[in-house]
Amino acid sequence: MAQIIDINGRPLRRETLAEPQTSRIANLAQTFAGHPSRGLTPPRLAQILQQAEAGNLTAQAELFMDMEEKDAHLYAEMSKRKRALLTLDWRVVPPRNASKAEEDDTAWVNEVLRDFADLEDLMLDALDAIGHGFSALELEWQMVGRERLIAAAHHRPQSWFQLARNDQNELRLRDNSGDGAELQAFGWIVHTHRARSGYIARGGLHRVLAWPFLFKNFAVRDLAEFLEIYGLPMRLGKYPSSGTSPEEKATLLNAVVSIGHAAAGIIPEGMSIEFEEAAKGASDPYVAMIDWAERSISKAIVGQTTSSEAKSTGMGSGIANLHGEVRRDLLLSDARQLQGTLTRWLVQPLLAMNRGVSDPRRLPRFEFDTGEAEDLKLFAESLPKLVAMGMRIDPAWAHEKLRIPEAAEGKPILALARPQLAVPPDERPAEAADKGGQAAARVALKGGSRATAELDEFDRLAEEMAGDWERTLTPLVSPIERLAEECKTLEEFNARLPQTIAQMDAEALTQLLAQGNFAAAIFGRVGGGQVD
Numbered sequence: 001m002a003q004i005i006d007i008n009g010r011p012l013r014r015e016t017l018a019e020p021q022t023s024r025i026a027n028l029a030q031t032f033a034g035h036p037s038r039g040l041t042p043p044r045l046a047q048i049l050q051q052a053e054a055g056n057l058t059a060q061a062e063l064f065m066d067m068e069e070k071d072a073h074l075y076a077e078m079s080k081r082k083r084a085l086l087t088l089d090w091r092v093v094p095p096r097n098a099s100k101a102e103e104d105d106t107a108w109v110n111e112v113l114r115d116f117a118d119l120e121d122l123m124l125d126a127l128d129a130i131g132h133g134f135s136a137l138e139l140e141w142q143m144v145g146r147e148r149l150i151a152a153a154h155h156r157p158q159s160w161f162q163l164a165r166n167d168q169n170e171l172r173l174r175d176n177s178g179d180g181a182e183l184q185a186f187g188w189i190v191h192t193h194r195a196r197s198g199y200i201a202r203g204g205l206h207r208v209l210a211w212p213f214l215f216k217n218f219a220v221r222d223l224a225e226f227l228e229i230y231g232l233p234m235r236l237g238k239y240p241s242s243g244t245s246p247e248e249k250a251t252l253l254n255a256v257v258s259i260g261h262a263a264a265g266i267i268p269e270g271m272s273i274e275f276e277e278a279a280k281g282a283s284d285p286y287v288a289m290i291d292w293a294e295r296s297i298s299k300a301i302v303g304q305t306t307s308s309e310a311k312s313t314g315m316g317s318g319i320a321n322l323h324g325e326v327r328r329d330l331l332l333s334d335a336r337q338l339q340g341t342l343t344r345w346l347v348q349p350l351l352a353m354n355r356g357v358s359d360p361r362r363l364p365r366f367e368f369d370t371g372e373a374e375d376l377k378l379f380a381e382s383l384p385k386l387v388a389m390g391m392r393i394d395p396a397w398a399h400e401k402l403r404i405p406e407a408a409e410g411k412p413i414l415a416l417a418r419p420q421l422a423v424p425p426d427e428r429p430a431e432a433a434d435k436g437g438q439a440a441a442r443v444a445l446k447g448g449s450r451a452t453a454e455l456d457e458f459d460r461l462a463e464e465m466a467g468d469w470e471r472t473l474t475p476l477v478s479p480i481e482r483l484a485e486e487c488k489t490l491e492e493f494n495a496r497l498p499q500t501i502a503q504m505d506a507e508a509l510t511q512l513l514a515q516g517n518f519a520a521a522i523f524g525r526v527g528g529g530q531v532d
Helices: 014-018 042-053 058-070 072-087 100-115 119-126 206-229 246-262 284-302 316-354 376-388 395-402 438-445 456-486 490-502 507-526
Strands: 090-093 134-144 147-156 161-164 167-173 188-192 233-238 272-278 365-368
Touching (some): 042 206, 058 206, 072 316, 090 100, 119 188, 233 246, 284 316, 316 365, 376 395, 456 490, 456 507
Antiparallel strands (some): 090 365, 134 147, 134 188, 233 272
8 A cells, every 4th residue: 555655755644643743742731931031141142042053942942932022123023024925925836847637736735725714824823933943833634525634733832842963954842852753744834944044943033133132131121220210319328437336227228228219217316318419321322222232133134124213314215115125035035935835844745645646846836926017007018019020929928927817718808998989979079079969969869878889790790801801812912922932033023913913803802892881881870870
């Protein structure tokens, strides 16, 4: 019996479909975060990062989660980066030179994913890898009729994982064993995002952000202490230089400390409290440090600072456009990385279990629509000229460039209107200038109706006559073509041309022209028009 294998060649296990792998590792669900950001210092931060490089990701993952919880600016910028990708349309495209079966597989998986209501949440959870370096989503499967489909994709904390001893790019579940538990085939979607080059432990963007986060916390703490004492007078307690016991000194100190807030206190006789000039200082150094940290965070996450602060640069819209291009570059990079993950970890399992597709080279691809529509006006002016020059342009290419979907077979399509014939005769420009009152009379006879002229019959007549024209002109053109082939020089052709024309029978052409004029005249009069 043939085995179902995943993108890495690992076989499907029956227990993977029965229950999630983490449900069999009890200690994971009972693990609580340690919040290493409390009392964080530069030496402690360096230690956490070094532990992650050695394979222990727990402290680093918990620190990264704390950073997004505690720093509103960092959270806002990361949210912009991740949610920007959710604005893109997506599709599943067949492999190159796809067979009929491959096209059917593509249509099937596209329909399944369109019906999966939690797909956007899945993408958002997967993009958590931008900061952490990786994001792991555990799949839960269900039977729907005769098909095995995804019921849910559960985001698992990065602190539940460790690195394999012999491979710094292989994730394992923490199960109290030395090397961890291997992730089961068809049980996970693992998105590894390369915000920077390096192993998984060093590839996350939060490693870059950890230092600005730390220095910003120092500045915020110092600013809070400054604001706590700013404007308060300096309070000095005085006691006799001799004969004062330690207990009396402690009493005086408590009185000095409490009087600033309580405005009341007691001290022994012979002691005094004096109020000096109010404390002075400036908050500028602390604010400058906070501003530097936030600008550094914005540059690292979204590549610029324009979208995160309302400051005038004095450089007009040019700098804003440049920053917008930087953000789009990041969006394209994120989209390309995620679409590869979804092809390998989402599309392939669905097809392998339901359609028997296992060849990774012939997989349908999940793609985000990252193209931008071209200038519609420019194309409308250029394409007719290029076609007139003889260029062979594929209509599908034009549809793709202009981001206009191609109409399905049998669907109504827009057509070029005929300005003079698409309106009732009495509303045409020539009729509007009628001084004799004929237009008004026709309107009165019609009871005021201004229904749009029907062109179907006239169009059919034009199509029939077009076929007659081709049949009528062929006997007239063919002798000239034969003459051109027989003649060796232009002089010979010009000399024999009058004789050839004299031998032509133009009676059929004359009759066709007369019939066309007669039909057009009758159609115009029946439709309410006037033929001069």
